Amino acid sequence: MLEPSNNDQLPVIPGKRYFTIGEVSELCDVKPHVLRYWEQEFPQLKPVKRRGNRRYYQRQDVLMIRQIRSLLYDQGFTIGGARLQLTGGASADSATHYHQLIRQMIVELEEVLLVLRT
Numbered sequence: 001m002l003e004p005s006n007n008d009q010l011p012v013i014p015g016k017r018y019f020t021i022g023e024v025s026e027l028c029d030v031k032p033h034v035l036r037y038w039e040q041e042f043p044q045l046k047p048v049k050r051r052g053n054r055r056y057y058q059r060q061d062v063l064m065i066r067q068i069r070s071l072l073y074d075q076g077f078t079i080g081g082a083r084l085q086l087t088g089g090a091s092a093d094s095a096t097h098y099h100q101l102i103r104q105m106i107v108e109l110e111e112v113l114l115v116l117r118t
Contacts, residue, residue: 010066012107018048018056028065038068041079044086063100 011027021032028035039045044064047055057065071082 024057
C-alpha cells in the first residue's frame, strides 16, 4: 500500500473555513479523482460547489474523508461496508470520529499555546 496506513501520520488540518480539492487531497493523502469518486459513493460527503462547479470542502468534510480513508485503507472495509458503517451509526464509529476531533483540538490548542508563549 502506497498510502500511510495511519491517520495519525496525516497533517494537521489548518484553521480555515474552506479547502480546495487539492488541499484536501494533501491533508488526507488521497488523490483528487478518489475524492470525486467518494462523493458519489458516500452521501455524507457534500462539498459546497461554487463558480465553475469548483468544490470547496469544510472542516467536517475533511474529517469525514479521513474517517472514510481509515475505514477503507486501515480497517479493510469495502466501499459498501464503509458506507454501512457510516450510515449505521455504530457507536464505535462515533467514538472514532470524536477521538479524531479531540486529537485535532489538542494539536490546535498546543499550537495556540506555543504562539502565546513566544
